[in-house]
Amino acid sequence: MTDTNRRSLFKALAAGAVAMPLAGRAGAASGTATATVRMKPPAPRWARGIEGQRQADLGDGTYLNPIVAGDHPDPTILKDGDDYYMTFSSFQSYPGIVIWHSTDLLNWAPVGPALHQQIGVIWAVDLCKVGSRYYIYLPANADDQGWKIYVIWADDIRGPWSAPIDLKIDGCIDPGHIVGEDGRRYLFVNGIRRIRLSDEGLSTDGALAPAYQPWRYPEDWVTENFAPEGPKLLRHGDWFYLVTAVGGTAGPVTGHMVIAARSRSVHGPWEHCPHNPLVRTQAVDEPWWSRGHASLVEGPAGDWWMVYHAYENGMRTLGRQTLLEPIEWTPDGWFRARGGDLSEPLPKPAGGKRGPNGVALSDDFSRDRFGVQWGFHDPRPSDAARLQRHDGALWLVAAGTSPVDSAPLTCGVPDRAYEVEITLAPEADAEAGLLLFYNHKAFVGLGFTADTIRTYQYAEELVWARAPRPAGPVRVRIGNNENVVTFHYSFDGGRTWRLHGTRMEVSGLHHNVFGGFLSLKVGLFAAGAGQAAFRDFRYRALV
Structure with missing residues (x-):
């Protein structure tokens, strides 16, 4: 079916050209009534x-x-x-x-x-x-x-x-x-x-x-x-x-x-x-x-x-x-x-001069992008001091016991479908992780201690899902395809990937459920004691 035909079909459906009977509805003179079939608009081609x-x-x-x-x-x-x-x-x-x-x-x-x-x-x-x-x-x-x-x-x-x-x-x-x-x-x-x-x-x-x-x-x-x-x-x-x-x-x-x-x-x-x-x-x-x-x-x-x-x-x-x-x-x-x-x-508006558009979200942490791309969510006065850049990495001093009480560093996203990757290296007593974060009551993601993988689903850790991991840095990937989230991780620098066993649906993580008028952002967190290093953050829209 061509894009033109799809658009015509959608408009016909949206206009109520397709209907289905509902039997026995109270108050209907004939004992039946009709209800318009509604569709979510197809994603346009930006x-x-x-x-x-x-x-x-x-x-x-x-x-x-x-x-x-x-x-x-x-x-x-x-x-x-x-x-x-x-x-x-x-x-x-x-x-x-x-x-x-x-x-x-x-x-x-x-x-x-x-x-x-x-x-x-x-x-x-x-x-x-x-x-x-x-x-x-x-x-x-x-x-x-x-x-x-x-x-x-x-x-x-x-x-x-x-x-x-x-x-x-x-x-x-x-x-x-x-x-x-x-x-x-x-x-x-x-x-x-x-x-x-x-x-x-x-x-x-x-x-x-x-x-x-x-x-x-x-x-x-x-x-x-x-x-x-x-x-x-x-x-x-x-x-x-x-x-x-x-x-x-x-x-x-x-x-x-x-x-x-x-x-x-x-x-x-x-x-x-x-x-x-x-x-x-x-x-x-x-x-x-x-x-x-x-x-x-x-x-x-x-x-x-x-x-x-x-x-x-x-x-x-x-x-x-x-x-x-x-x-x-x-x-x-x-x-x-x-x-x-x-x-x-x-x-488009006439007469203007086309200039730069958007900003690359991938970050090797070689320069300060704090306040344009990255920002702490609800930071305490001392949180700015938790952040350092050296040795080709972003170092984040641990705070809190988990993502529930640690102010994460967040990055907004513009696309309906995207993937993000980052390499994490927590110190011995720290936990580091990659999240999709709305607020402290609404987030999903993975956390990594020195020897354990932790899974967070809807702001709670699934303790039963804890799994051991080998020592060393871990590369983590989150894919969000129109609110369906998939996790991967790699222990060899991204040469081979393991699919995490749990996918999550996150369409309910928004203001009408959790308040705050916010959005679901990518989040980096470090909790426990010590600090964690984050390297080579990559963002890619899924077309």
């Missing part, structure tokens, strides 16, 4: 870049979402001349708030982390530029003591960035910055509420006050909760536009959505967009679920675009990924999303 990683730019004048694959939620985007910069929520990973750069809105490469000082879990931030200075407004929650909003600044987008400054805005998340018609600076936060900032943007100059009562969707829509959040603002012509997320960022796939309002003043009154909701997943057979948290940006040729996040159908384990959708301004001064079927390629 372009392949570094290490086979998927990329959006198809090279023929079109692109296929996502534009930044893997866990990159709550995008905030800045157009700075011919350059674009974007960053995302970094949650419990430190260093955090990695900034990415593009010159065409499609090809993105990381610049580096902006936040080095640990201040807690980081949610949706806002990146902006006022005059010649860059600012990131960020909400953080340290040790569940409550949310606070901070600001960091830099005179160069590549840093150095300042230490975080506490703005004393407590109990708020999702800041959105705007300069008003009065020339003053304001932050909007979840709620939707507004507070005035000082002229330098590093302190507040007023009280937090209600700003906008968001548009309400019909009560019978299936959503997680109302949750107005993620306010992003821009001035276009004579109007200020306020783009907001409602419906909850996870939960049912039909919950999250994008709405808009406009006003001639940042002080209101705000009128609801007649096209609300502008973006929303409406059925489980769509390729992208829980679409929301949008920002608008002008393209290189003067057209306009919307960036937002979504879960990939059937692949919640990858986290929320960044999508790009074209919009059009309507004669009445509003805008509409016009991407249509996001399972199909779309015309």
Whole structure:
């Protein structure tokens, strides 16, 4: 069957052309009813870049979402001349708030982390530029003591960035910055509420006050909760536009959505967009679920675009990924999303210059990639000192008794199917291992002591599965093929491989089960006493 025929068949099935009877259903007049057969969309054929990683730019004048694959939620985007910069929520990973750069809105490469000082879990931030200075407004929650909003600044987008400054805005998340018609600076936060900032943007100059009562969707829509959040603002012509997320960022796939309002003043009154909701997943057979948290940006040729996040159908384990959708301004001064079927390629933004895309994840540990590729999950203040590089290896001082209480070093992944390999060498009293790690309650993988193989399934060790191993380094491979995980290991440097006897299915290791809004990452851990050496990490996408 050709790809065209497969696509036609899928569309017919998704439209309900194939149905099956359900006998004896209560309330059916004839004693039978029909139910539409739903299918998961087939994996599209993305372009392949570094290490086979998927990329959006198809090279023929079109692109296929996502534009930044893997866990990159709550995008905030800045157009700075011919350059674009974007960053995302970094949650419990430190260093955090990695900034990415593009010159065409499609090809993105990381610049580096902006936040080095640990201040807690980081949610949706806002990146902006006022005059010649860059600012990131960020909400953080340290040790569940409550949310606070901070600001960091830099005179160069590549840093150095300042230490975080506490703005004393407590109990708020999702800041959105705007300069008003009065020339003053304001932050909007979840709620939707507004507070005035000082002229330098590093302190507040007023009280937090209600700003906008968001548009309400019909009560019978299936959503997680109302949750107005993620306010992003821009001035276009004579109007200020306020783009907001409602419906909850996870939960049912039909919950999250994008709405808009406009006003001639940042002080209101705000009128609801007649096209609300502008973006929303409406059925489980769509390729992208829980679409929301949008920002608008002008393209290189003067057209306009919307960036937002979504879960990939059937692949919640990858986290929320960044999508790009074209919009059009309507004669009445509003805008509409016009991407249509996001399972199909779309015309790429015009006028941009193609630049680097992605980053190689394979690592020989000869240089510092901490904060761009690698980051500790929920580190303690002392964890940074656990990490050293010498003798061609990454050395990790052991902490905790197992992966359950040892902060692992993690690496996000962009692909639906991939393999990773690494060589481990634990010292006599240490355990070293390779994981797929969501959080301390949800992970799978293998651990190796000096003489024993240990198997971890869904955050518990299978003690009965312990097996002896010969002394010396071990090379370990994890293959994840659309959430089906297979383990191999080798005691002769990868010349011969042994298949581990247990495969695992990990599609449930995501936010709707374990909370936290995270993704399933590759993790390296060292537990017990002493330290472990890690060498020659390899990543390969499975096409």
